């Protein structure tokens with residue numbers, strides 16, 4: 492297949508490109524580098540299975556030649572307002588990437604009669620009142636809250652994707668991605684893993700927002716990419732959660748990171764810089780992914796950290 496991927500220079504988009512090229516496909520990458528980096532795809536430049544266009548997906552997209560699949564991953568993705576790359580600080584761009592960007596990418600899929608896959612998020616469940624989150628849960632999202640620009644853009648993107656499926660017969664898929672980590676995450680983007688792993692490798696106490704009892708479940712990137720690729724190859728149209736169902740508190744996660752890095756500086760509790768709207772519990776119910784895609788994650792958090800640490804050490808000049 493010839494596969495168009497927006498956000499190809501980002502953390503997930505670059506790993507997805509690597510995997511699809513390894514599977515024998517041709518990848519056409521689009522990115523405007525607002526939060527991604529040319530470094531993430533430098534190793535693909537010159538590869539005859541990779542083409543790249545610098546482009547903002549919120550503007551009309553022209554792709555020369557036929558494409559067989561279209562994957563929309565372009566969007567700012569970090570909630571931490573201390574980071575210049577966070578969606579808090581790029582609110583209009585974030586809503587445009589989710590709304591206009593999804594519309595444009597769906598247009599490319601429709602014109603090419605291509606499979607379309609939308610990167611949605613666990614954030615569409617907001618601060619969930621149902622736990623673990625199943626795909627039929629409609630969510631608890633604050634429409635005007637600080638996360639709304641991201642959450643509502645993704646919710647709109649899902650609705651628009653299904654509208655194209657129902658009205659135009661676009662062969663669409665929607666993946667709801669839960670917290671994922673691995674090499675090529677931006678060390679400065681303010682998400683939990685980059686913040687905490689960087690602090691640990693520098694021998695600093697790890698900053699825990701709030702009391703650290705809020706939970707997440709962290710998925711290693713190769714597991715996530717495998718689930719997404721299985722969804723791409725399937726005929727499924729309705730949303731599928733992909734994430735690791737092993738739930739832990741942020742305090743437990745920080746302690747695991749300190750053990751993995753031999754950091755003895757412990758943790759420090761700080762006020763949540765983001766808002767009082769931090770989702771308190773998050774864990775995917777992955778029954779649909781197991782049933783439809785025969786998928787479940789294989790890499791536990793200790794192993795995932797060992798695979799991630801060398802990248803962080805190199806970026807910090809410690810390797």
Ligand code: NAD
Pocket residue numbers: 497498499500501502503504521522523524525526527528546547548549563564565566567568588592610611612613667668669670671672677
């Ligand atoms: P990222 O910031 O590393 O990658 C996003 C990429 O999209 C960047 O390269 C950025 O430059 C590009 N981009 C943003 N707006 C653009 C635009 N208007 N035009 C062209 N390119 C644009 O983030 P990521 O973690 O790789 O996230 C990728 C996708 O997965 C996003 O849609 C995000 O919402 C979704 N997601 C990620 C996670 C996660 O844990 N990493 C969780 C849920 C959902």
Ligand code: UDP
Pocket residue numbers: 569570571670681682683684686687698699700701705706707741763769770
């Ligand atoms: N977090 C933290 N310390 C940090 C960064 C994040 O305790 O330095 C917490 C944050 O409050 C949240 C969790 O880690 O509960 C995950 O945050 P992230 O920004 O990775 O994404 P989210 O899951 O909130 O979208």
